[in-house]
Amino acid sequence: MPLRFQKKVFPIHFLNLSGDEFERLVFASLFRMHAWHTLDWFGQTGGDDGKDIIGVRDNWYGDPETVVFACANWKAFTSTKGISDIDKIVASLAHPPAEIVIVVGSNVSAETKEKCIAHAKSKGVDAVQIWAGTEFEEQLRFHADSVLRRFFEGEELPRESGAIRELVAELDPSDDKEAGALVARLFIRPAFMTPIWGESSLPAFSQAIGDTINALNTGIWRDREGALISRICPGHLFSNATVKNSLSKTVKALIQLRMDFDTGLQQGLIRSLSSEPDGPYFQIEPVLSRKLESTRQKALKLVNSALRELGVPLLDV
Incomplete structure (x- = not known):
């Protein structure tokens, strides 16, 4: 041997x-x-x-x-x-x-x-x-x-x-673990950690979901103004099949989350209570709040499945 x-x-x-x-x-x-x-x-x-x-x-x-x-x-x-x-x-x-x-x-x-x-x-x-x-x-x-x-x-x-x-x-990550840490960083922010009912900015929440979807698909993470934050490894470029599959399902869950959020706005299930539409005070119907929270938790669990495979510390879910 x-x-x-x-x-x-x-x-x-x-x-x-x-x-x-x-x-x-x-x-x-x-x-x-x-x-x-x-x-x-x-x-x-x-x-x-x-x-x-x-x-x-x-x-x-x-x-x-x-x-x-x-x-x-x-x-x-x-x-x-x-x-x-x-x-x-x-x-x-x-x-x-x-x-x-x-x-x-x-x-x-x-x-x-x-x-x-x-x-x-x-x-x-x-x-x-x-x-x-x-x-x-x-x-x-x-x-x-x-x-x-x-x-x-x-x-x-x-x-x-x-x-x-x-x-x-x-600079490209030196290995899959560093690449996974960059993916995890996408989710360590208020849009994924704050309870839905405790969100202070609806536009910022929607923007965060959108730029996360874009980053996982394209490998380019931008801030609210469109400036480049960093490049990450897109989900489909990971060599590990489990990681690739989990991140693909994560994107689908995030797309569903964004669709449910937009539908809630259109149907009046989310209503602003501030003098300005983008103000920090709003009312959200409990049934929609539970639905959004459930979909977001599903996305985070899927991300954790990928991070576990890569040896990266898991997100709090």
């Missing part, structure tokens, strides 16, 4: 990178982790007031929230450094951000994390994360393995933020 050799995965030594290289790697990887309205890298220009990268994305309620990333590729990261960065970030903004994430290239003790998190909360920042080098590596390998491979196999990332954004949007 022939011997089989396993490819060994060595840990990444981020401390070998310059501060600029580390920030570029963080910036590029973030495009694969979330769907951003805007994501700007300030570290390249200097004078960043502690905030190397600032992003705006939707929270669970569909409202925009600001997330600030501070990159600290230090050999020994201390709570003094973390607290200093937090103070600079809060002082530089009109309002505290929704979340601060400090990305560190080395180890970080639990005590240091606790001190930084407690200090940030005392400054009005509700969500705080400190990624040690190993935790950032986990994020990279799961969400942005293609970026990681390109970077550490000798192909330098562009130096300008716009060029990095374009590169990541066009």
Whole structure:
């Protein structure tokens, strides 16, 4: 029987990178982790007031929230450094951000994390994360393995933020697992997580269903204004037959969901209670609400069937 050799995965030594290289790697990887309205890298220009990268994305309620990333590729990261960065970030903004994430290239003790998190909360920042080098590596390998491979196999990332954004949007996933993570990201947003009766924007809900159908069919995910968010692997291009079949059925369920929603509007089963048609207050007949919820749950279960096959964490259903 022939011997089989396993490819060994060595840990990444981020401390070998310059501060600029580390920030570029963080910036590029973030495009694969979330769907951003805007994501700007300030570290390249200097004078960043502690905030190397600032992003705006939707929270669970569909409202925009600001997330600030501070990159600290230090050999020994201390709570003094973390607290200093937090103070600079809060002082530089009109309002505290929704979340601060400090990305560190080395180890970080639990005590240091606790001190930084407690200090940030005392400054009005509700969500705080400190990624040690190993935790950032986990994020990279799961969400942005293609970026990681390109970077550490000798192909330098562009130096300008716009060029990095374009590169990541066009970069093919390195394997089916990364491709599956990009598909999962389509569904981690309010249109698929908020109860139907709790929706705050009917137009946004309808748009989200439509752009998800389009992304699964074409591989191109666009935001509400038509700007490219990222490219994903279309359902029909996955090699695994189970994945391909599950995603095909997901599209059919989403099409049914959109048809039922549109029919409800036409038949008056969904009525706006706001002074403006697109306002946040509306009434939906219970029978239609249950039908929409059931169809959406069916779509999410089908997606989970594909994600399970790909080894990607499942969506909450």
